[in-house]
Amino acid sequence: MLVVIAVIGVLAAVSIPRLAGILPGAREQTAMRNLRYINAAIIAYNNAASEITPTTVPTSSGIGDETAVFVILKARAEDLRGSPFLPVNVVPTSSSATDSYRARWNGQMFEIITPGNSGTGVNLLNIMGYLILRPAHNVAFV
Numbered sequence: 091m092l093v094v095i096a097v098i099g100v101l102a103a104v105s106i107p108r109l110a111g112i113l114p115g116a117r118e119q120t121a122m123r124n125l126r127y128i129n130a131a132i133i134a135y136n137n138a139a140s141e142i143t144p145t146t147v148p149t150s151s152g153i154g155d156e157t158a159v160f161v162i163l164k165a166r167a168e169d170l171r172g173s174p175f176l177p178v179n180v181v182p183t184s185s186s187a188t189d190s191y192r193a194r195w196n197g198q199m200f201e202i203i204t205p206g207n208s209g210t211g212v213n214l215l216n217i218m219g220y221l222i223l224r225p226a227h228n229v230a231f232v
Contacts, residue, residue, distance in 0.1 A: 121191030121202065121214040128217075129199050131163050131175040138170045141198070155195040156212045157182055185213040 135142050142162055163176040185192050192211030193200040203209045 117191065117215060118204075124214045124217065125193055125200055125202050128163075128176070128193065132159070132199055134172055135163060135170070135175045138172055138175075139167075156184065156193065156200075159195055159200075160212070180217055182212040182217050184210060186210040187213075191215055 132142055142159060160176065160180060160182045164174050164178050164180055166178075167173045186209065188208055189205050191205065191214040192203040192209065193214050194203055194209055194211035200212070202214070203211050
């Protein structure tokens with residue numbers, strides 16, 4: 091019985107630090123994948139229409155640039171082939187938490203804000219209430 095407990099203890103001592111290192115790497119990969127997915131939707135919109143600008147959403151709507159871009163990409167437009175460019179259930183949540191991955195609109199594309207850096211942007215790990223894991227049928231990764 092002591093030998094079994096000792097073996098389990100050794101396995102735990104070796105595997106727990108390795109498993110702890112996997113989670114931050116997975117979060118970074120997911121954030122980068124989601125960022126590429128969103129920016130690919132912007133490129134698809136730009137190819138189908140004209141350059142995306144948040145000014146196409148009325149300023150009286152009271153929403154920020156990031157959210158305005160998501161509204162544009164989720165809109166169904168019969169004259170734009172491939173629209174909507176993001177799934178309609180995408181709900182961007184604004185975050186300024188320095189321990190999360192965020193996407194900030196730079197006027198043309200989204201850029202990443204990594205943990206440890208300040209700034210407000212869309213939470214890349216929770217933009218649909220769950221993680222985006224695969225692209226829509228009409229959006230390719232860039």
